[in-house]
Amino acid sequence: MPRLLLSLLLSLMLCLPVSAQEMSGADRAATGGAQTLEDILARQRGEKIDDSFRREATGNADSAAGIAAQLGTLGGASDPELWRALRYGTADITVSSGGDAARVLMQDGGMKWLAFRDGPLSVKGAGLLGGTLVFLLLFYMMRGKIRIDGEKTGRTVTRFKAIERFGHWLMAGSFILLGLTGLVSLFGRKVLIPAFGHEAFSTLAIASKWIHNNVSWAFMLGLAMVFVMWVIHNLPSRTDLKWLAQGGGILSDGKHPPAKKFNAGQKMIFWSVILFGTSISLTGLSLLFPFEMPMFAKTFAILNDTGLAGLAGYGELPTQLAPHEEMQYAQLWHAIMAFVLMAIILAHIYIGSVGMEGAYDAMGNGEVDEQWAREHHSLWLEEVQNREGAAPADGKATPAE
Ligand code: HEM
Structure with a gap:
């Protein structure tokens, strides 16, 4: 019992x-x-x-x-x-040295960051780039190459000076390298390891990281040059509204709304490159010098105070961030901005190469046919010719502005 x-x-x-x-x-x-x-x-x-x-x-x-x-x-x-x-x-606990980052022994946000990076960021980013490529392919199939409508004159106009082309290609070349190496960092483990194995990926990843960290300076220099050289030509004007109202004449042959040195579409590309490029550069610097350039808590405070965060539906954004959280936000914003700019630049590369007859010459050797200039930038051509007197009939170039 x-x-x-x-x-x-x-x-x-x-x-x-x-x-x-x-x-x-x-x-x-x-x-x-x-x-x-x-x-x-x-x-x-x-x-x-x-x-x-x-x-x-x-x-x-x-x-x-x-x-x-x-x-x-x-x-x-x-x-x-x-x-x-x-x-x-x-x-x-008390940590007496090692800076703010050393005080953080555990940071729960790392899981959220990883889930976002490997989930929505990668999936939506890949979708955006893939979608843009498909759209451009369909556009090309439907519209074909935008041809020069009139007869070529054989006379050329200098559209971009050597220094302008240098600035453009410095920025463009470095951006393409940064884009490709950035994609290797984001997708490499998922896509390249299964395809090529760990050894090959390791070499590629180390090279990519080196290129990405160092070429970033060339991009920032090119961005600054392009800003200084072209900002004056990219201020909005009334002509832009007329150009936009006619869809830039892109959709049909024979329609050429007047434009100055840059049309409204190009101004949008310019300002996207400047704004997104600056944002990518700042967050990139913050990643390059870890914990030295925290910027999100302050930005969030400004967004809260101005009511912008509420308007965008985010309520109150956090203004107390651990140093590691600052890095996580910097990485995500860097990648989001880069995806958006890459998609815009894909469209730009299309129109500057296969999409439009004669466009590449402007950035290639700097010379465009007078007829091309008349069709796409009539007001700019008038300005240049008025400054230089009548158009030379000997095939010699009219100097650029
Ligand atoms: C293979 C790549 C590229 C090609 C073939 C290309 C081509 C061109 C051409 C032909 C122009 C002059 C258009 C005109 O005469 O009106 C131009 C302008 C410009 N490019 Fe590029 N480009 C490339 C890459 C890039 C990249 C990567 C960026 C920025 C990250 C960029 C930014 C600009 C900007 C801001 C302008 C002035 C505004 C405009 O024309 O849209 N380009 N490009």
Whole structure:
């Protein structure tokens, strides 16, 4: 009888924690009360789980076997208890050196960053580039190359001076390299390792990172040159509205709305390159010099104060960011801006090469046929010719503005 009572008591004691866990919906008996695989998977799926079973399991400082007491090799506290106390901000820690980043022992945002980087960022970024390529291909099939409608005159006009072409190609060449090496960094593990193996990818990844870090300076220099040389020609004017109202004459032959040195479409490309390029450069510098250029907490504060964050539907953006969170935001914004600019530039490359007859010459040798200039930039041609007197009939170039 006493043996029966004892076993009944024992089984009741053993059952108690199990029934408490059943009430919270998870059976953690198998892990001794620690989190289960289901908990971890749910956390990785971004689901909210009741983590009080961990949050509160940070040792008991008041008990006889408190965290300062000597019990075994770990003292009164176990490593997991200490890490939990750090995670939930209840541990009392002081780090005397190493800067702000050294104070962060654990940063939960890393999982969210990784999930966004490998999920929406990669999927939507690839979709945007793929979609743009398909759109351009369809556009080419429907519209074909935009030809010079009139007879070529054989006389040329200098459209871009050597220094302008140098600035353009410095920016363009470096941007293409940065785009390709950036894509290797983002997609390499998923796409290139399965295709070429770890060894080959390792070499490519190291080279890509080196190119990406160093060529960035050439891009910034090219961007600054292009801004200084062309900003004056890219200020909005009334002609732009007329040009836009006629769709730039791009959709049908024989329609050529007047334009100055740059038409409204080119001005949009210019300002996208300047704004997105600057944003990519700033976040790139922040990534190049880790923890030295935190900029998101301040930007978020400005967006909150001006009400822009609320207007965009983001409510209050966080203004207290750990140094690592600053880096994570910098990486994501850098990549988002780069994807948008790459898509815009794909369209630009199309129209500057296969899409339009005579356009490439402007950036190739700097000379365009007078007829091309008349059709696409009539007001600019008039300005140049008025400045230089009548158009020379000997085939010699009219100097650029
Ligand atoms: C193979 C690549 C590229 C080609 C063939 C190309 C071609 C051209 C051409 C022909 C022009 C002069 C258009 C005109 O005479 O009106 C031009 C202008 C320009 N390019 Fe590029 N380009 C390339 C890459 C890039 C890249 C990567 C960027 C920026 C990151 C860029 C930014 C610009 C800007 C801002 C202008 C002035 C505005 C405009 O014409 O749209 N280009 N490009």
